[in-house]
Amino acid sequence: MNEYAIDAVGLRCAYGSFEAVRGIDLQVRPGELYALLGTNGAGKTTAVETLEGHRRASGGSVRVLGLDPFADRARLRPRTGIMLQESGFAGDLTVAETLELWGRISTPARGRLDVLELLDLGHRAQVAVKQLSGGERRRLDLALAVLNIPEVLFLDEPTTGLDPESRKRTWEVVRGLLDEGTTVLLTTHYLEEAETMATRLSIMDKGVVSVHGTLAEVLAAHPSRIAFDLPHGMSITELPALPAMSNLVNRAGRVEMSSADLQRDLGVLLGWATRRSVELGRLRAHHASLEDVFHQVADRIGAAA
Numbered sequence: 001m002n003e004y005a006i007d008a009v010g011l012r013c014a015y016g017s018f019e020a021v022r023g024i025d026l027q028v029r030p031g032e033l034y035a036l037l038g039t040n041g042a043g044k045t046t047a048v049e050t051l052e053g054h055r056r057a058s059g060g061s062v063r064v065l066g067l068d069p070f071a072d073r074a075r076l077r078p079r080t081g082i083m084l085q086e087s088g089f090a091g092d093l094t095v096a097e098t099l100e101l102w103g104r105i106s107t108p109a110r111g112r113l114d115v116l117e118l119l120d121l122g123h124r125a126q127v128a129v130k131q132l133s134g135g136e137r138r139r140l141d142l143a144l145a146v147l148n149i150p151e152v153l154f155l156d157e158p159t160t161g162l163d164p165e166s167r168k169r170t171w172e173v174v175r176g177l178l179d180e181g182t183t184v185l186l187t188t189h190y191l192e193e194a195e196t197m198a199t200r201l202s203i204m205d206k207g208v209v210s211v212h213g214t215l216a217e218v219l220a221a222h223p224s225r226i227a228f229d230l231p232h233g234m235s236i237t238e239l240p241a242l243p244a245m246s247n248l249v250n251r252a253g254r255v256e257m258s259s260a261d262l263q264r265d266l267g268v269l270l271g272w273a274t275r276r277s278v279e280l281g282r283l284r285a286h287h288a289s290l291e292d293v294f295h296q297v298a299d300r301i302g303a304a305a
C-alpha cells in the first residue's frame with residue numbers, strides 16, 4: 001500500500017508544446033491538508049486537474065489512493081471529492097434537484113438534507129441555482145464535493161468570493177472531514193487560510209515548486225524582519241552592525257532589515273538605542289510570515305524575468 005494518499009513524482013503537464021507543470025513532486029499523507037500555493041499562472045490548477053484525472057500527465061508518475069487518476073478515473077471517482085474553481089451547474093434546476101442529480105452519479109454517504117444543513121443551504125433547497133448568490137453557489141459546490149464523504153478532497157480556491165461567515169462555515173466543514181480522516185489538497189490565494197489549515201505546503205512558480213515543507217520549516221528558512229523610522233538627523237551608516245543581519249535598506253526614511261536571528265539582533269539594536277537615547281519610531285519586528293515567503297518567491301520570479 002502506498003504511503004501517500006496523493007503521490008506525484010516528477011509530474012509534468014503540457015498544453016501542446018507549452019509545459020505548464022515542469023516536473024513537480026507532490027506527496028500528501030493520508031489525513032493531512034496540503035496547500036498548493038503559487039503566483040497566478042504557476043500551474044496549480046493544471047497540476048490539480050491532472051491529479052483529479054481530468055487530464056493525462058505528460059510525464060512523471062501520479063497515484064491517488066494507489067491508482068492512476070486518469071486511467072482508473074471510474075474507480076477513483078466515488079472515493080474522491082472535487083470542488084473546481086468554476087462550477088458548471090444547470091441554472092434552472094433547484095438546489096435540491098442539483099443534489100438529487102449529483103447523488104445519482106456519485107455514491108452519497110450523507111443524506112441530502114444533512115449536507116444542505118451542513119453548508120447552511122437548507123433554507124435554499126427549493127431555489128433555482130441561477131438565483132443563488134456567488135457565495136451560495138460555492139457552498140453548493142462544496143456540498144456536492146462532500147456528499148460522498150470523500151477519502152481525498154480537492155479544493156481549488158474554495159473560498160474565493162465568500163464573505164467571512166461563509167469562509168468560516170467552509171473551514172468548519174473541511175475540519176470535520178479532516179477529523180473523519182479525509183485527505184485534502186487545497187489551492188488558495190488566501191495565505192492565512194493555508195497558514196491556519198495546512199500541515200504541509202508547496203509554493204509553485206512557473207511550473208516548478210520553489211519552496212516546500214511544513215509551515216515551520218518553510219518559515220524557519222526565511223529571515224525575520226525588523227523595521228523602524230531612521231532617527232531624525234541620523235545617517236544609515238551610524239546604525240550598529242547587527243550580528244545576524246543579512247540585508248539593510250533605507251526606503252524614504254524607513255529602515256528595513258532582514259535577520260536570521262531576530263532575538264539576538266533585536267537585543268543588540270535596542271541596547272544600542274537605549275545607550276544612545278535614540279528613539280526607533282514605529283519599531284516593528286516579526287518572524288517571517290507565509291506572506292513574506294510568498295512575496296520573496298514572487299520577487300525572485302520578477303527579478304529573473
Ligand SMILES: Nc1ncnc2c1ncn2[C@@H]1O[C@H](COP(=O)(O)OP(=O)(O)OP(=O)(O)O)[C@@H](O)[C@H]1O
Pocket residue numbers: 015018020038039040041042043044045046047
Ligand atoms: N487550456 C490551456 N491551454 C493552454 N495553456 C493553458 C491552458 N490552461 C492553462 N494554461 C496556461 O498554463 C499555465 C498554468 O495555468 P494554471 O491555470 O494551471 O495556473 P494557476 O497556478 O492555477 O493560476 P491561477 O492562480 O491564476 O489560477 C498558465 O500559463 C496558463 O496560461
